[in-house]
Amino acid sequence: MFPAQLTYHRAGSVAEAVQLLSDNEGAKLLAGGHSLLPLMKLRLAAPAVLVDIGRIEALKGISASDGGITIGALTTHAEIASSDLVQQNAPVLAEAAALVGDPAVRNRGTIGGSVSHADPASDQPTVLTALGATFNVTGPGGDRSIAAADFATGLLENALNDNEVLTSISVPSVPSGAGSAYVKFSHPASRYAVVGAAAILSVSGGACSSASVAVGGVETKPARASSVEAALAGSDLGDAALDAAAAAVGGDLSGDPMGDVFASAEYRRAMAAVYVRRALGAAASRAG
Amino acid sequence: MTTRIFGSGIRRREDPRLITGRASYTDDIKLPGMLHAAILRSPYAHANIRSVDASGAAGQPGVVAVYTGEDTDGVLNGLPCAWLIPGSDLKTPAHPPVAKDKVRYVGDAVAVVVAESRYQAEDALEHIAVDYEPLDVVINPKAAAQDGAPQIHEDVPNNIAFTWALAGGDTDAAFADAAVTVGDTITLQRLIANPMEPRSALAQWSAATGELTLWNTSQNPHIARFLTCVVTGVPEHKIRVIAPEVGGGFGSKIPYYADEAITAFCSMKLGVPVKWTETRSENYLITTQGRDHIEEVEMAATSDGVITGLRTTVYAGLGGYLSTASPGVPTILHGLMYSGPYNIPNISGTVYGVFNNGCPVDAYRGAGRPEATTLIERLVDLVAAAVGQDPAEVRRKNLIPKFENGHDVATGITYDSGDYESALDSCLSAAGYEALRAEQAQARADGRCVGIGVSSYVEICGLGPSQVAGAVGFQGGLWESAIIRFYPTGKVNVMVGSSPHGQGEETTFAQIVAGEVGVDVDDVEVLHGDTDNTPMGWGTYGSRTTAVSGAAIAVAARKIKEKSRALAAHLLEAAPEDIEYEDGRFFVRGSPDQHKTIQDIALMANVAWNMPEGMEPGLEASAFYDPPNFTYPFGAHVAVVEVDPETGHIDLQRYVAVDDCGVQINPMIVEGQVHGGVVQGVGPALWEGAVYDDDGQLVTGSMLDYALPRADLLPEIEVHSNSTPSPHHPLGVKGIGEAGTIASTPTVYNAVMDALRPLGVTRVDMPLTPEKVWRAINDARNGG
Incomplete structure (x- = not known):
């Protein structure tokens, strides 16, 4: 496990990181290293330049913001899993963070690195899609925001330009009284999600007043399950309603699911319905 | 009471340096000018x-x-x-x-x-x-043996490196006369060590x-x-x-x-x-992989479930080349164990060793015996289902009755000692088998998919008599040697030719010496692994190190004791036959105050100021131990699983192991070996498998895809043991390193198949990954 030769830079600030990215074509950002370094050790990735942003304090931590919370890109999964602010505003994000990898991965891996890597089997992109989060980005021309659902553009591809840095993620608070859940079919080896389903359900007067559902692991990027959400709207969230809604997830998949030796495309598709159903059941039981 | 150290679960002396990262491995060594x-x-x-x-x-x-x-x-x-x-x-x-x-x-x-x-x-x-x-590439070992398959070595037609046949009794007649025959094709996939x-x-x-x-x-x-x-x-x-x-x-x-x-x-x-x-x-x-068997197997039985015959055809993948020991694994270590713990009067088998375009295959924990035990235990379950009897009861009626000194089986080997029914009874009792079956009936009534797996096993280890090794083509001996050297201060070095690498024998070997001659266990240092300062030996594998190397130590220690007795007699001015020994002290019978400790003897032997006529100085002994027979540990295991029919997930809920490895030198180390062994056998049942694609590329090329067992996927392993001493071993020990791996693969496989039987599922290949189970359930529901 011997990475190819490279030049290493440590950026002291976001501005310096942006400058280093602009000056070095093909440079890659290094945060927690838990996605990039394994690829480099296998020589599946061989960036000539690494820009380490791991010590930029401005990118760390979780804070309350208008209508929700803001999570610095360098915040680790372990910090998210144990954060009171996350627990109060978006408990489903903490639930998912606790299921990422293993303790070593959670202690080193960062939410920004995870979402930027754009592995469709990661947990957080699915949850952030369901939460309707916004990704805050800094580049040479200034700052911009990208909706979570638009951030991953394909398998291991994201919407960042080569010289942009993801700085933070804005997560809106879930509605008061909403129930949420993330359930995961964990790969026994990698612990990535073969299928991951996130659901946030609100109830008003015995009927579903809002539903947000996303499913990951099945296709090359997380899918917002709008057919499922539509089927839930106004329903009583009883077993029959949840069964019918979960079955609708097929309509939210593009028809081009991923498959591998462990789980075929057909199986993943079938499991998407099962895991969405389980997420809906758990979220409904927590709503009210 | 120093002698009690033998048989006590003291902590492994190896562990502090291992778990604090202070041990020195090959890659830690740096030499000047090294490239x-x-x-x-x-x-x-x-x-x-x-x-x-x-x-x-x-x-x-x-x-x-x-x-x-x-x-x-x-x-x-x-x-x-x-x-x-x-x-x-x-x-x-x-x-x-x-x-x-x-x-x-x-x-x-x-x-x-x-x-x-x-x-x-x-x-x-x-x-x-x-x-x-x-x-062109071929991976499947049966496909590789067919006409027209890609030819891997020019001088090996059909890639068949060897054809090994075994026959005991009249198997064809047994099948012709059988009221019940069952059969299956079992794949034991490639495993990465x-x-x-x-x-x-x-x-x-x-x-x-x-x-x-x-x-x-x-x-x-x-x-x-x-x-x-x-x-x-x-x-x-x-x-x-x-x-x-x-x-x-x-x-x-x-x-x-x-x-x-x-x-x-x-x-x-x-x-x-x-x-x-x-x-x-x-x-x-x-690095050599394990297993790679395709086993086409049949069993014949009476309508009452008495087994009368076993017939197999096995295609054993070898990879691109023969590895050091690979031909012996699917033959001697596999076929000769086809009787298992049962009376099976008629047994025949053919094993084709077949080259294929994968990594070379060689011994992997259990080496041949898991492949044998899995097919036997699967077939016994199929017989039980065919005759409508409880699988535990079918086992009981076929087990070889208790024997203490030798039992011949149809494959031509002689088991040393066995009490298989006691092991089964102990395991069923520890598991609460009857209650489990009642709970299963209730669960099934509730629509839940619960399964109970039972297996009995016997394995061959303590390899082995060198004369037999030669007769079966092993290009070496299988004895071991030991040197025990006492220094003037009473401290001891033990030098062995075997090479423990995690099994804890620096501890257990010291316990043997302490038990035999009464030195403090901490005064004994065990040296191994360096050909310049250890006597010749054949190595650590096949659960043989404590059984064979340990025996050499025991024999050498007894030589030390006899020389010490003679020297003590001389120093105490008594006749040697009047010297008694207890707890490291030699004394004149009836006068325990008149004694010499083993340390006194060590000093006097090393300085040699006052030796008896004709006695050489020094207190050192060596022994070369060539076992008269193999040892045959055995046991019975029970597993409980629940299958989620919606996803195919398997939840291993309980695992109960009863192993009988003879006399135990350190029960804690035995328990640890059972834990590790069980887990390493559960892995291939549920998760592990090296998968090559049609081009011969390893798809499971890293730990991201190759699913090793993890602690959170396993229940507490409930470990129990019986003790039936080996009749031919100086200490009565048999070996425990591989037992768990040999028993657990079929135990878990049988449990899952038991869970799936009401759904109409008749076979699923290992590893039993969720998708395979889900498909099998769906196929059965669709009448497939």
């Missing part, structure tokens, strides 16, 4: 080599030398196979350490770069140009003395020395092999590999030390 080797490996599973152009690598930064098959050809000999099964028409095609004309699996060595750092060597590999002509420490070799050639020192991750340094001699031509007495700390092997560090030969070659060419350590990716590609 680093990286090996270019074939990306093709089967290809002719048209040309190798290494010139581009030679000028790269830090590169000292580049060698190809042209350089090693005629200098290094081929890698030998050391288990030549007689009467099997065995073919032993050439296995050059560096491929020159043809590659036969992904990972086959093609060239080596030696550089000042490993990084530089790895970078330079990318500048070697190899022109390959890809050839995954020792925590990858393999490594550090070679240091001294041109001045003509001596070669090889630090090597070996389970058997004395065999490694012998084979280094065979491959490099350096005389055996000029080779020193050192296996320092070795971080697990599970069989994969028995073989002699191309890599150590290449490393030695580089050091001999350059006159400086050269180190090579495999990456985890290389370990997955090139």
Whole structure:
């Protein structure tokens, strides 16, 4: 496990990181290293330049913001899993963070690195899609925001330009009284999600007043399950309603699911319905 | 009470240095002037080599030398196979350490770069140009044996390296007369051994003395020395092999590999030390894998479930070349165990050893016995289902009754001692079997998919009588030796030829010496792993180290005791027959105050001021122990699973093990071995499997895809034991290293199939991954 030769830079600030990215074509950002370094050790990735942003304090931590919370890109999964602010505003994000990898991965891996890597089997992109989060980005021309659902553009591809840095993620608070859940079919080896389903359900007067559902692991990027959400709207969230809604997830998949030796495309598709159903059941039981 | 140390679960003395990271492994050793080797490996599973152009690598930064098959050809000999099964028409095609004309699996060595750092060597590999002509590939061992399959070695038709047949009784008549016959095809997939420490070799050639020192991750340094001699031509007495700390092997560090030969070659060419350590990716590609069986099996029985016959045809994949011991694993260690713990009067089997375009296959924990036990236990369950009886009861009625000194079975071997029914009873009782069946009935009524698996097993270990080893074609002996040396201060060194690498025998061997001659266990240091300071021995594998090496220690310790008794008699001015021994003290019968401690004796023997007439100075003894028979540990295991029919997930909820390994020297270490063994057998039942695609590429090439068992996927393993001493062993011990692995694969498999039976599922290949189970359930529901 011997990475190819490279030049290493440590950026002291976001501005310096942006400058280093602009000056070095093909440079890659290094945060927690838990996605990039394994690829480099296998020589599946061989960036000539690494820009380490791991010590930029401005990118760390979780804070309350208008209508929700803001999570610095360098915040680790372990910090998210144990954060009171996350627990109060978006408990489903903490639930998912606790299921990422293993303790070593959670202690080193960062939410920004995870979402930027754009592995469709990661947990957080699915949850952030369901939460309707916004990704805050800094580049040479200034700052911009990208909706979570638009951030991953394909398998291991994201919407960042080569010289942009993801700085933070804005997560809106879930509605008061909403129930949420993330359930995961964990790969026994990698612990990535073969299928991951996130659901946030609100109830008003015995009927579903809002539903947000996303499913990951099945296709090359997380899918917002709008057919499922539509089927839930106004329903009583009883077993029959949840069964019918979960079955609708097929309509939210593009028809081009991923498959591998462990789980075929057909199986993943079938499991998407099962895991969405389980997420809906758990979220409904927590709503009210 | 020092003697009580034998049989007590004291902590492993090895652990503090291991768990604090202070142990020194091969890759930790750094010698002055040491260079680093990286090996270019074939990306093709089967290809002719048209040309190798290494010139581009030679000028790269830090590169000292580049060698190809042209350089090693005629200098290094081929890698030998050391288990030549007689009467099997065995073919032993050439296995050059560096491929020159043809590659036969992904990972086959093609060239080596030696550089000042490993990084530089790895970078330079990318500048070697190899022109390959890809050839058709075959992975499935049965497909490889068919007419028209890609021909891997020119002189091995149909890729069949050997055909080994076994016959006892009249199997055809048994099947012709049988009221009930059942059959199945069982796949035991390829497994990757995954020792925590990858393999490594550090070679240091001294041109001045003509001596070669090889630090090597070996389970058997004395065999490694012998084979280094065979491959490099350096005389055996000029080779020193050192296996320092070795971080697990599970069989994969028995073989002699191309890599150590290449490393030695580089050091001999350059006159400086050269180190090579495999990456985890290389370990997955090139370090021998286990199993790879396709087993077509049948069992005959009476309508009451009494087994009358067993018939098998087995295709055993060997990979691209024969590994050191590979022909012996699916034959001697497999077929001879077809009777299991049962009376099966008629047994016949044919095993085809078949080359295929995968990594070479060799011994992996259990080596042949898990493959045998799985087919037997699967068939017993099918018989139980066919006759409508409880699987535990069908086992009970077929078990060989208790015997204490020898029982012959139809495969031609003689078990040493056994009490199989007691083991089964203990296990059923510990599991609460009747209650489990009642709970299962209730669960099924509630629509839940609960299964209970039972298996009984017996295994062969303590390998073994050297005369038998020779008769079955093993190119070596299977005895062990030990030297026990007392120093004037009463401290003791024990030197053994076996080479423990995680099994805790530095502790258990000290316990043997403490138990025999009454020294404090902490006064005994066990030396192993260095051919220069240990006596000859054949190594640590096959659950043989405590059984054979431990016996040598016991015999040597008894020699120490007798010499001590004679010296004590002399010093106490008594007749030797009047000297009694207790707890490290020799005293005149009836006068315990008149005594000499073992430490007194050690001092007096070493200074030799007052020795009896004709007695040599010193207190040292050696023993060469060649066992009169193998040992046959046994037991019974029960597993409980629940299957989620919606997803195919399997939840292993309980695991109960009763093992009988004879006398236990350290019950805590026994329990640890059972834990590890059980987990290593559950893995292939549920998760593990090395998968090659049709092009011979390893799809499960890293721990991201190859699913090793994890603690959170397993229940508490409930470990119990019985003790039926081996009648022929000086200490009554049998061996425990592999028992768990041998029993647990079929136990868990049977539990899952028991859970799925009401759904109409009749077979699913291992590993029982969720999708396979889900498909089997859906197929059964759809009438498939």
